[in-house]
Amino acid sequence: MALIKLVRTFAVMLPVVVVAFSARGADTVKLGLIEPFSGPIAAVGRDTLEIFEFFANEVNERGGVLGGRHIEIVPLDNAMNAEKTTQQLRKVIDDEIRFVSQGVGSNHALNIIKFLQRHNRRNPDQAILYLNHSAVTTSFTNELCSFWHFRFDANVDMKVAALVTQLGRDPSVQKLYMLNQNYAYGQAFQAAAQQMLGERAPGIELVGDELIVPFGKVLDFTPYIAKIKAAGADTVLTGNWGPDLVRFVKAASEANLDASFYTIYAGIPSSVAGIGAKDGIATRLKQVTEMHENDPLYDQQPAELLDTYDRWRQQTGKSIYSERMRWTIEFFAAALDKAGSDDPALVAAAMEGMTMDGPAGPLVMRGEDHQIIFPMVISTMAEDLERPYIYEGDNYEVAFATDGWIMSDAIELPTTCEMKRP
Amino acid sequence: MESFIFAMFNGVLYGMLLFLLASGLTLIFSMMGVLNFAHASFFMLGAYFAYQISEGLNFWAALIVAPVIVGMVGAGIERWGLRPVHRYGHVAELLFTFGVAYVIEELVQMIWGRVPVPYEIPDAMAGALFTWQGFDYSIYRVFMLVVSVAIFVALFALLTYTRIGLIIRAAVSDPTHVATLGHDIPRIFMWTFGFGCALAGVAGVVGGNVLGTEPAMAIQLGPIVFVVIVIGGLGSLGGALVAALIIGIVTRLAIFYDYGVGSLVLALGLEIDTTSMLRDFTRITTAQVAPVLPYLMLVLMLIFKPRGLFGTRDV
Numbered sequence: 001m002a003l004i005k006l007v008r009t010f011a012v013m014l015p016v017v018v019v020a021f022s023a024r025g026a027d028t029v030k031l032g033l034i035e036p037f038s039g040p041i042a043a044v045g046r047d048t049l050e051i052f053e054f055f056a057n058e059v060n061e062r063g064g065v066l067g068g069r070h071i072e073i074v075p076l077d078n079a080m081n082a083e084k085t086t087q088q089l090r091k092v093i094d095d096e097i098r099f100v101s102q103g104v105g106s107n108h109a110l111n112i113i114k115f116l117q118r119h120n121r122r123n124p125d126q127a128i129l130y131l132n133h134s135a136v137t138t139s140f141t142n143e144l145c146s147f148w149h150f151r152f153d154a155n156v157d158m159k160v161a162a163l164v165t166q167l168g169r170d171p172s173v174q175k176l177y178m179l180n181q182n183y184a185y186g187q188a189f190q191a192a193a194q195q196m197l198g199e200r201a202p203g204i205e206l207v208g209d210e211l212i213v214p215f216g217k218v219l220d221f222t223p224y225i226a227k228i229k230a231a232g233a234d235t236v237l238t239g240n241w242g243p244d245l246v247r248f249v250k251a252a253s254e255a256n257l258d259a260s261f262y263t264i265y266a267g268i269p270s271s272v273a274g275i276g277a278k279d280g281i282a283t284r285l286k287q288v289t290e291m292h293e294n295d296p297l298y299d300q301q302p303a304e305l306l307d308t309y310d311r312w313r314q315q316t317g318k319s320i321y322s323e324r325m326r327w328t329i330e331f332f333a334a335a336l337d338k339a340g341s342d343d344p345a346l347v348a349a350a351m352e353g354m355t356m357d358g359p360a361g362p363l364v365m366r367g368e369d370h371q372i373i374f375p376m377v378i379s380t381m382a383e384d385l386e387r388p389y390i391y392e393g394d395n396y397e398v399a400f401a402t403d404g405w406i407m408s409d410a411i412e413l414p415t416t417c418e419m420k421r422p
Numbered sequence: 423m424e425s426f427i428f429a430m431f432n433g434v435l436y437g438m439l440l441f442l443l444a445s446g447l448t449l450i451f452s453m454m455g456v457l458n459f460a461h462a463s464f465f466m467l468g469a470y471f472a473y474q475i476s477e478g479l480n481f482w483a484a485l486i487v488a489p490v491i492v493g494m495v496g497a498g499i500e501r502w503g504l505r506p507v508h509r510y511g512h513v514a515e516l517l518f519t520f521g522v523a524y525v526i527e528e529l530v531q532m533i534w535g536r537v538p539v540p541y542e543i544p545d546a547m548a549g550a551l552f553t554w555q556g557f558d559y560s561i562y563r564v565f566m567l568v569v570s571v572a573i574f575v576a577l578f579a580l581l582t583y584t585r586i587g588l589i590i591r592a593a594v595s596d597p598t599h600v601a602t603l604g605h606d607i608p609r610i611f612m613w614t615f616g617f618g619c620a621l622a623g624v625a626g627v628v629g630g631n632v633l634g635t636e637p638a639m640a641i642q643l644g645p646i647v648f649v650v651i652v653i654g655g656l657g658s659l660g661g662a663l664v665a666a667l668i669i670g671i672v673t674r675l676a677i678f679y680d681y682g683v684g685s686l687v688l689a690l691g692l693e694i695d696t697t698s699m700l701r702d703f704t705r706i707t708t709a710q711v712a713p714v715l716p717y718l719m720l721v722l723m724l725i726f727k728p729r730g731l732f733g734t735r736d737v
Contacts (some may be wrong), residue, residue, distance in 0.1 A: 041638075043536030121541040181712055210709060216642040219633055220436050223677040226428070226557050243642070246634050248540065254543070254632075256550060256558040274538035274634050392535060 028072035029065060029342050031131075031332065032092045032100040034108070036080040043270065044104050049075050050135075051322060052101070053101070054312055055329040059316035065336040071329070076100075082107045089115050090127060101328060103134025103153065106185060113140060116148045124422060129344035133328045138188060141371035145417035148344070150351055150370045152328045154290070156185065157413055159264050160192040161200075162288045162376040162406040167262060168201030169404065170235075175207045177223060177259070181214035181244055189239030189264075201281065207231040214242040221251035228252075234259055236283075241265035246274035253279035259282040266381065267292065267400055268322060269391040277398040280381035287400060288378050290324045292360070293387040295377055295402045297359045307370070310366045317393035327363060329373070330356060345422060360405050369417035376411060378403045428555050429678040430671055435563055437670025438570035441627055443643065445573060446621030452657030453590050456504065459519040462483045462644040463526040464619040468492045469635040470534055473541035478703065481544040489623035498617025500612045522642065525697040531637045538636035566628050573624065574663055581659070590614060641696035649716045653723050655733025664731055665691020669719070673712045700714045 033052055035045035056071040066072045076088040085108040085225060092100055102108055112130050120127040130149045132140065138155040140146075154162070167173050178193060180186035190211065197204060208231045212218050228236060236259050239247055249261060265271060266280070266287040275285065291298075299306070307322055331351060336342060339350040352367035360375040379400035388395040447461040468711045471488035472481075499522060507518045542563045550558035581587035593610050601607050633639060650669060654661030683706050723730060 041536075043496070187653070195438075213710065213713040218637065219643070219646070220439075222436070223432055223674050226432070226555065226679070229556050243634060243638070250632070250634065254548070254558075254560050254562075270537035270636075273540060274636060276540045277541060278542065389539065396540075 002097055027068075028070045030072045030074050030095075030097045030099065030166070032074045032076050032088070032108060033095045033106050034078050034085055034088045034093075034102040036110070037075060037077040039079045041080055042120060044370060047269075047318070048104065048322075048325065049073065051325045054316070055326045056118045058308060059329060059333045065333050066340070066342065069342075071333065073212075078108060080105065082111050085111050086115055087121075089128075093119070093126065096126075098127070099129050099131065099332070099347075101133055103132055103133040103325075106137040106140075108133045108141060109135030110144070113144060113149050116208050117146050120148050120422070123163060124345075127344045129348050129421075131328050131332060133325050134322070137184065138192075141369040142416045145369045145415070146417055147348060147370075147407065147419055147421050148319065148367065150323045150331075150348070150372075152331065152372050153369065154186045154376060154411065157192045158371075158373075158411045159288050159376070160189055160239075161196055161411050161413060162378065163262050163264070164193060164196040164200045164377045165406050165410050166286075166288075166404060167197075167204060167235065167237070170260075172259075172260070173201070173204055173235045175231070175233045176204050176230055176235050176237055176238070177210075177228045178206065179208075179209035179210045179212060179228075179248070180239050182211035183242075186214060186239055188278070193237060204232075204235075205232050205298050209259065212244070215245060216247075218244065218247065221248045222255065223246070225255045225257050226392075227250050228234070228259065229255070229257055235262065237262045239264055242267065242271065243274070246271055249275050249283050249285060250279050253282040257283070259382075260286065262286050262378075266322065267379075269319065269389060271380075272389050272392065273394075274395055277381070277383055277396070280398060281383065285381040286378055286403065288376050288406075289323075290327075290374060290376060290399075292377065292379050292400050292402070293320055294385045294399050295359070295379070296315065301315045301359055313390065318391050319389050319399075323359075324372075327356070331365060360367070361408055364408070366412075366415075368419060369415040370419075371415065373412045374407050375405050375407045377405050424555070425676075425678060428557075429628050429674045431554075433674035434667060435567055435670070436674065437667035438567050439625075439645065440646065440650050440669060441663050441666035442566075442570045442573060442625040442628065442649045442730040443622070444654075444666060445577060445659065446618035446625070447647055448651045448654070448657060448659055448662045449577065449621065450615055450618035452454070452659070453594055453618075454611050456515050457512070457617070458615075459516060459655075460499075460522040460526060461618075461622055462521075462640040462647055463523045464622035465626040465629070465643060466530060466635075466637075467495065467526060468623030469532055469541060469630025469639065470539065470626075471537050472627035472630055473534075473635055476541070476544070485519075485624075485627050488627045489620040492623030492626070493616040493620030494542060497616030499619075500615035504566070504615065505608060505612070511733065516539070523644075527637055527640060530705070534635055534637075538634055541601050541631045541635040542569055545630045562632075566632070569624070569628050572624030574659075577621075638700075646716060649720045651660060651730075652720055653716075653730055655730030657734070658730070658732040661732030669716045672719070673715055675717055676708040676712040678710040680707050686699070 029124055033049055035048050036042055037045045041312045056073050060070040078085040078088055102112055109132055116128055116130055132149060132151045134153045136153055136156045138157045140149060141155060180190045197206060245263060261283045266285045267289060331354060335347045335351040335354060339346040351365055354365045356363045358374050363372060363374045365372050381398060381404045382401040383398055385399045385401060388399045443465060447458055450458050468488050470483040471491050475487055476485035504515060504518060507514045547562040547565055548560055551561045551564050577660055590607055590610060593607050597607050606655055649667045651662050654665030
């Protein structure tokens, strides 16, 4: 098994090398993907690259864009260092790549937005367009909004809106405890939840509201669990991700805390692996996503799409997790064709207001702030589902089952964006 | 009062886990003078080996076998890596162990992948042993406490009362004399290093399933282990125990008694100016800063008592 993993590691790394050195044909449309491909969270970057390459290839097999040109994904390693992200942007300029995508880490996204704002103003002939597939800081589509930035993921406020709406629907929720990471994202989650709880779930009593030191610094969550128990909470709402979520949930399960966990990021494959079926089910662990594989709507999607999913699973040994990355590629391809040009300004204009069919309703790229709007689904960890999580060939025997969909009208929030168009 | 005792008890549970983590490090340092930066990596190896063994056999086999393997790996690294470096002094040794930490992390990622492995608490010990203040303590938590105490007692007895302990301690202070008495000093050091790594392995077996077994665990745990041995006094086993307990209890108390800067201001009869530049400062509570307190203690200790609580040599 060890050997298989070793081979797999190299197999995953291979495209990075091959693509980096393959002939840069003039007739491809290049999309630079700036993510961590080395360092402790390289797995996230490599997963992202695999998804981008797979779905770009799907577009290419269908006949490509702009009458036969192919989309080429160019991986650019930032090693999770925001300064390196800026360096890679300079490389993007030198290599005459006109489109970039990134999503892991909002501080990186912020660097890109600010860098491109300046670069594109000074060099309108060499403008670069940024497709943000996962960085969720709300201000990117509010006060920091930019014509050159499009977001294909719901922002923190929208995700919290979906979670709080579901909390209001769930009659078993009486006493709620909030615990978040003490940095920009966790504070944004906390502030949004505090405001929306009053509006959308006024019957729920907030019995605790805590911030913790983020990024794995808390080794033992037992004292927090004891406080949650002492407060008599029946539900926990948390924006935690990574080890801060895994340890939190495991400690709750170990102490037999009788509470449901509402989260954003419980379904990230590495978190599912870390939490495991027993602790996830004991804590009635919930996530909010754009879709998941065991939703009743899954089978009602177009047949070609279901074929594509099957091929993805066979080829990569992984479940479908990030639909928003596929959407990024599909919107990109459609906007290129609609613009009839690979000029980033024309592509950006074409993308404004563009819509596509989603599993439960339309995906709308809102023109006024470049924020995508779509229905979201809340789901709870469960066993014995049709498609359990698979990751690199390992079967986790567990997945998520739908609690309910939150439609776009409950998620769409007003924006403060005052877009300056070139 | 009851909640105070409750917090103390939780602090002891957590502190003993920290001690278990730090015991091997302080042993290696006190006996060999080597500050092993890769210590947390041996802890990680212990957790991964335990996962692999408990998949094939069971937890109890892992508890015995995994530390032995980690100890052998450690001894091997000492014999063929650290020993040749030894003659170039402590900085070379330090850099060597620093490199070892990175190599182990990469190897672990190549073999077990970059996502966490499902290393779980054995089912037999997952149940609640007792309930206190509505909080269930699993059998496993208490088992961890028992293992930690047993390790401390055994180590203390070994070093203080046995012939092996006598020779090891003599070899540190006066290696040439011990060598002329016919003892093989390099071999003693090799097994001491291996034994220290094996202790990290034990901590990995016992703690890996609670803290989560993943490639980043060594990086996350490395700093706190050093804090424990510096506060306790480099090379002092008793100091490491006391420091671990203090860190455990102080952080627990900070979380339970959630006092904020703002409440202190109010208690002094002052009002909080919500427009002031310091308004964010008044929102800070002890619970928020609890995990950082050990590092604050480290800084204060280095300023006021650089040898630590029970240390006999300088940092």
